Amino acid sequence: xxxxxxxxxxxxxxxxxxxxxxxxxVATRNRRGKAPLSEGKRAERKLGWLLCAPAAxxxxxxxxxxxxxxxxxxxQRYDLKFPDERQFVWFENYATxxxxxxxxxxxxxxxxxxxxxVVVELVLGMGLALIMHRTIIGxxxxxxxxxxxxxxxxxxxxxSWRYAWTPGTGYLANLVAPDGAPxxxxxxxxAIIILAEIWKTTPFMALLLMAGLALVPDDxxxxxxxxxxxxxxxxxxxxxxxxxxxxxxxxxxRTLDALRVFDxxxxxxxxxxxxxxxxxxxxxxxxxxLNLGIGSTMSVLIFLTVAxxxxxxxxxxxxxxxxxxxxxxxx
Amino acid sequence: xxxxxxxxxxxxxxxxxxxAGAAIALLAPLTACGSDDEGGVPTLNLYxxxxxxxxTVIDNxxxxxxxxxxxxxxxxxxxxxxQRVQMVRRLAAGDDSMDILGLDVTWTQEFAxxxxxxxxxxxxxxxxxxxxxxxxxxxxxxNDKLYAAPNNTNVQLLWYRKDLVSxxxxxxxxxxxxxxxxKQEGKPYQVLTMGAQYEGLVVLFNNLVASAGGxxxxxxxxxxVMDEGTVKALQVMQRFATAGVTSxxxxxxxxxxxxxxxxxxxxxxxxNWPYVYSALQSDAPQLAPNVTWARYPGIDANTPSRVTIxxxxxxxxxxxxxxxxxxxxxxxxxxxxxxxxxxxxAGQPPTIESVYADPEMAKAYPMRDTILDELKDAxxxxxxxxxxxxxxxxxxxxxxxxxxxxxxxxxxxxxxxxDAIDSxxxxx
Numbered sequence: 013x014x015x016x017x018x019x020x021x022x023x024x025x026x027x028x029x030x031x032x033x034x035x036x037x038v039a040t041r042n043r044r045g046k047a048p049l050s051e052g053k054r055a056e057r058k059l060g061w062l063l064c065a066p067a068a069x070x071x072x073x074x075x076x077x078x079x080x081x082x083x084x085x086x087x088q089r090y091d092l093k094f095p096d097e098r099q100f101v102w103f104e105n106y107a108t109x110x111x112x113x114x115x116x117x118x119x120x121x122x123x124x125x126x127x128x129x130v131v132v133e134l135v136l137g138m139g140l141a142l143i144m145h146r147t148i149i150g151x152x153x154x155x156x157x158x159x160x161x162x163x164x165x166x167x168x169x170x171x172s173w174r175y176a177w178t179p180g181t182g183y184l185a186n187l188v189a190p191d192g193a194p195x196x197x198x199x200x201x202x203a204i205i206i207l208a209e210i211w212k213t214t215p216f217m218a219l220l221l222m223a224g225l226a227l228v229p230d231d232x233x234x235x236x237x238x239x240x241x242x243x244x245x246x247x248x249x250x251x252x253x254x255x256x257x258x259x260x261x262x263x264x265x266r267t268l269d270a271l272r273v274f275d276x277x278x279x280x281x282x283x284x285x286x287x288x289x290x291x292x293x294x295x296x297x298x299x300x301x302l303n304l305g306i307g308s309t310m311s312v313l314i315f316l317t318v319a320x321x322x323x324x325x326x327x328x329x330x331x332x333x334x335x336x337x338x339x340x341x342x343x
Numbered sequence: 344x345x346x347x348x349x350x351x352x353x354x355x356x357x358x359x360x361x362x363a364g365a366a367i368a369l370l371a372p373l374t375a376c377g378s379d380d381e382g383g384v385p386t387l388n389l390y391x392x393x394x395x396x397x398x399t400v401i402d403n404x405x406x407x408x409x410x411x412x413x414x415x416x417x418x419x420x421x422x423x424x425x426q427r428v429q430m431v432r433r434l435a436a437g438d439d440s441m442d443i444l445g446l447d448v449t450w451t452q453e454f455a456x457x458x459x460x461x462x463x464x465x466x467x468x469x470x471x472x473x474x475x476x477x478x479x480x481x482x483x484x485x486n487d488k489l490y491a492a493p494n495n496t497n498v499q500l501l502w503y504r505k506d507l508v509s510x511x512x513x514x515x516x517x518x519x520x521x522x523x524x525x526k527q528e529g530k531p532y533q534v535l536t537m538g539a540q541y542e543g544l545v546v547l548f549n550n551l552v553a554s555a556g557g558x559x560x561x562x563x564x565x566x567x568v569m570d571e572g573t574v575k576a577l578q579v580m581q582r583f584a585t586a587g588v589t590s591x592x593x594x595x596x597x598x599x600x601x602x603x604x605x606x607x608x609x610x611x612x613x614x615n616w617p618y619v620y621s622a623l624q625s626d627a628p629q630l631a632p633n634v635t636w637a638r639y640p641g642i643d644a645n646t647p648s649r650v651t652i653x654x655x656x657x658x659x660x661x662x663x664x665x666x667x668x669x670x671x672x673x674x675x676x677x678x679x680x681x682x683x684x685x686x687x688x689a690g691q692p693p694t695i696e697s698v699y700a701d702p703e704m705a706k707a708y709p710m711r712d713t714i715l716d717e718l719k720d721a722x723x724x725x726x727x728x729x730x731x732x733x734x735x736x737x738x739x740x741x742x743x744x745x746x747x748x749x750x751x752x753x754x755x756x757x758x759x760x761x762d763a764i765d766s767x768x769x770x771x
Contacts, residue, residue, distance in 0.1 A: 092435055115769060301735075306767070
């Protein structure tokens with residue numbers, strides 16, 4: 013489809029362009045009817061499939077295969093330590109993981125980090141986006157400096173956070189908690205992990221929201237202020253509705269991203285004191301425990317969680333995937 | 344001179360040349376690794392944690408080999424988890440560039456069960472077993488077969504202040520009472536040992552279980568036992584943690600924290616590895632003369648304690664391309680002479696009994712008789728391939744030790760350990 017749409021002047025032959033020209037649509041459908049495809053059209057369709065094939069194969073190889081393979085592994089007792097005792101156990105691993113308190117603790121920690129960090133980032137990011145959008149002097153400098161945290165490698169940033177919060181050597185630990193070791197207590201450790209996440213990804217949120225802000229027509233804002241709308245009213249009644257698709261995309265991206273939190277936790281606490289996220293605990297069971305069955309079960313459960321959240325965003329909130337239209341649907 | 348900007352063609356050629364150069368530079372080390380000793384001396388890669396003066400020992404063996412092989416020291420990361428993960432990842436992929444593996448005593452079972460290391464048989468086996476202490480040999484054995492050569496060993500001792508305590512306590516109860524008495528007198532009183540949620544806590548638990556005559560896992564390593572001895576051990580552990588004799592940061596301390604706290608003068612007793620001795624001489628010379636050592640305290644006054652064995656073994660990878668040479672190299676690396684070098688220069692207690700009698704050991708190891716005493720009836724950690732998982736769940740269950748409810752904790756531990764053995768254990 014996408015191939016023929018690039019052919020100029022071939023509006024009648026493609027569904028996509030036909031949809032855009034409302035009137036022509038009916039005509040096209042009628043003309044097409046159920047008549048057999050013409051020789052040329054069939055060749056074109058075949059070419060389309062051929063051109064798509066490499067991309068489709070790559071997608072299957074890098075996405076579908078690993079997912080199916082880990083699902084297959086999750087149905088087995090497969091522990092590298094006991095190579096002779098590998099066997100098919102149906103959904104036993106799922107029962108084991110889903111009835112385990114470590115898993116649910118990690119799940120709770122992941123959800124907490126996701127919700128808190130995404131909400132705070134949305135507020136901060138919006139503020140930052142408004143500032144960057146309105147900056148007139150030194151626009152490039154402001155935008156670049158705001159992006160610095162996002163540009164730093166997460167592990168490197170996490171290490172500097174860790175040193176900052178280590179008693180004795182760390183300026184933050186000495187300043188905020190001179191008598192304790194904040195990274196060794198659950199509540200403060202989680203707060204630090206969330207803080208590190210927010211620090212790192214607020215610029216990303218701001219960048220996406222700034223793109224949304226660019227969609228708001230100046231005329232609309234001028235008209236609103238002519239009608240006597242206050243600044244807050246213009247923000248909530250004009251800007252936010254127009255920006256809605258951009259906000260939802262930003263939220264979706266950040267939620268899925270936050271759900272996979274790993275590096276910050278790995279460096280800051282390594283999961284001690286019940287600060288493991290689901291990715292951490294899956295890593296521990298796979299890499300340290302060498303238990304491919306349980307580890308894959310966890311990976312599949314994480315995948316399902318991500319899929320459900322993406323489904324909720326796309327279907328219920330009508331978040332548009334990038335590249336599609338903003339009417340909420342897919343083409 | 345050519346201005347490259349005005350000659351796009353040349354610039355392209357030059358870029359390409361640079362790119363090719365960079366590619367070759369990047370690939371060079373790989374080819375160096377991959378190209379197998381064709382025509383030259385076979386290379387044996389020794390993957391081991393960092394050990395001081397290890398290169399001296401390797402040089403000795405390379406010289407003795409007289410061109411039959413050349414051992415190259417590939418230094419692994421410093422922490423045990425990182426070392427294990429790196430080796431396991433390579434072994435799971437069948438990496439044939441690893442020949443000799445330096446294994447923590449707790450990994451031998453696991454690697455043997457996974458078929459990653461070769462069994463020692465015949466003359467090789469006899470040579471390793473000759474003169475080697477029984478405890479270290481047990482740590483290198485799986486299913487009655489020898490899978491590794493004990494390289495060095497270790498046991499914890501009781502270090503105490505002889506200016507405060509005249510007679511070393513024989514049992515934990517005596518030690519706690521002595522500490523409480525010092526506390527009343529307003530003197531340094533703390534009993535310092537490792538209580539953080541990690542392997543060190545499991546070692547403490549294992550010391551107590553073995554001293555109480557208990558078992559965590561059955562002989563064959565397939566069933567969780569948790570008998571009366573383990574309940575007794577849990578009672579002692581709980582009393583120790585709640586009696587008010589520990590440091591406030593007990594539940595957060597690992598080896599070096601304990602050593603530093605003791606050197607700082609806060610403790611009357613320290614339960615720790617022998618390395619604290621040399622550190623004490625150099626870092627706290629004013630305190631050192633007041634500190635001496637004794638056998639680790641037991642549970643019952645008439646039964647000597649049994650102490651967990653530490654240290655490392657050397658094994659030959661199943662994927663090695665030169666297994667015969669690797670076996671030879673291991674025999675050289677851990678022979679009596681080389682063990683002595685590492686004992687004196689790197690502080691590693693030897694596994695060959697005769698080395699302890701060497702006159703040179705007297706200065707480096709004044710506590711060698713006590714170490715040897717403990718080693719002779721030392722307690723291995725639960726011998727099962729699932730030890731790593733077992734240790735993780737036990738540490739999680741026992742932390743913090745003050746919250747232990749002996750009978751209840753024993754029941755939950757039994758289930759957790761059985762799950763770990765059955766690959767059902769979920770690691771936190």
